[in-house]
Amino acid sequence: MDFYAFVEGPLTWVAILVFLVGIVVRAIMYYRTSKKTDKLIHKYFSLKWVLATYVKWLFPANVTFKKQPVYFLLVYIFHICLILLPIFAYQHIIMWEMSRFGWSWISLPAGLAQWMTLAVIAIGIYLILRRAILADLRILTTAGDYGLLVVTILPFLTGYFAAHATLGTTGFLAENMQLFHMLSGQLMLILIPFTKLSHMVLFFFSRGATAIEFGRRDYSV
């Protein structure tokens, strides 16, 4: 098996499995630890406050959005594209159709997907620059923050290059763009459960726990 086939086959499955098992394990770990250490959250658990807080923060219906609407709009777009593109890009769905599962589902129009990809790249770069320039962000920023932003943008950048042959068709980079795309995507998937990117699942626990505590005291959730 050559390297390309290895990356396209086994490594892809490994990455997807690490990602899926990883986030499930993180969720279970939070639940089990909190049962022992955060008894109040369980004692006062209220689906009402939890759902209210998800609606408030997953949609721009919160105090923070009002405070910085432009920044937050960009961050919302960034996240929406980040989640939808890997699932609904037609190039990916073709791969699922050809896989042993033979699955298929509706895809994003190619033109829209292209703009969404550019949005992720552009907003990602904006987030990096902001981090490098603004004093408030610089004092908080660690090397890992830059690293994860790069890890997050790379699959989209390489995906765009691969889909549109932006860098031409010859040369080491251009010829292997598909490979770089897969590798960067796998890197991101594998890192999600082990880094800050785990907020993908832990957001729901963190937000929910605070909402339970604030909700029962009649604060804003």
Added chain:
Amino acid sequence: MKHVNRQELVDFLKPRLNARFQTWIEICAHCAICADTCHFYLAHDRNPSMIPAHKARFLNEILKGKAVPDEAYLKKMYETLYYECNMCRRCALYCPFGIDVGLLVSLQRAMLHNVAGLRPAGLEAAIENYRQFGNQMALTEEDWVDTLEWTIEELEDDYPTLEIPIDKQNAKIMYTVNAREPKFYPQDIQEAAIIFNAAQEDWTMPRVGWEDTNLSMFCGDLTTSKKLVENTFRQADKLNAKQVAITE
């Protein structure tokens, strides 16, 4: 200053890192959204080192082995935790992840108190008084009962029938106060007594367990905190009071 090694700090933190704390210090995106929700940040001309998220940094530094807890480090930690945050938790209302820096500061203060023996001098004196006398103003039981008695005597002309029932059994309300009241502001107790009497409430003030401040919580001295709460509730149980009311 007491010599501290990093492992002692880690050993203190590990069993106290509940699921929320662990998650918060891991997923904080360092987005700085909390910056201008903090009055310290605004009052210091938007000084970036006053950003709430920045005040939780010691936890990660200590747990990940990046901190060398020498005198300068402990001093920096002390100043940040006591003079740059009063745990108002306003930032938590604005954090998209719901991260409560107030609680993280509280945890770090507890670490300073319990491991490094650091806390403000005023707090230290209050805690000493709590331990010895059960109240922050070092009043003895005799001082206390005496104060209640003369404080009512003073009102004799205007309110001849006024009284403060001390340790009355089966009262509906057991009224507790801030120890500063008997010490400096006995008129507050007089006013409360006037209101209770006018409202014809079934009330009492206890001989012990009457202190309702709990300043030891501010430095995470939970042993003393627990003792104070126990004092009050033990007395309420003993008197079979239905409710415990605290001063305004």
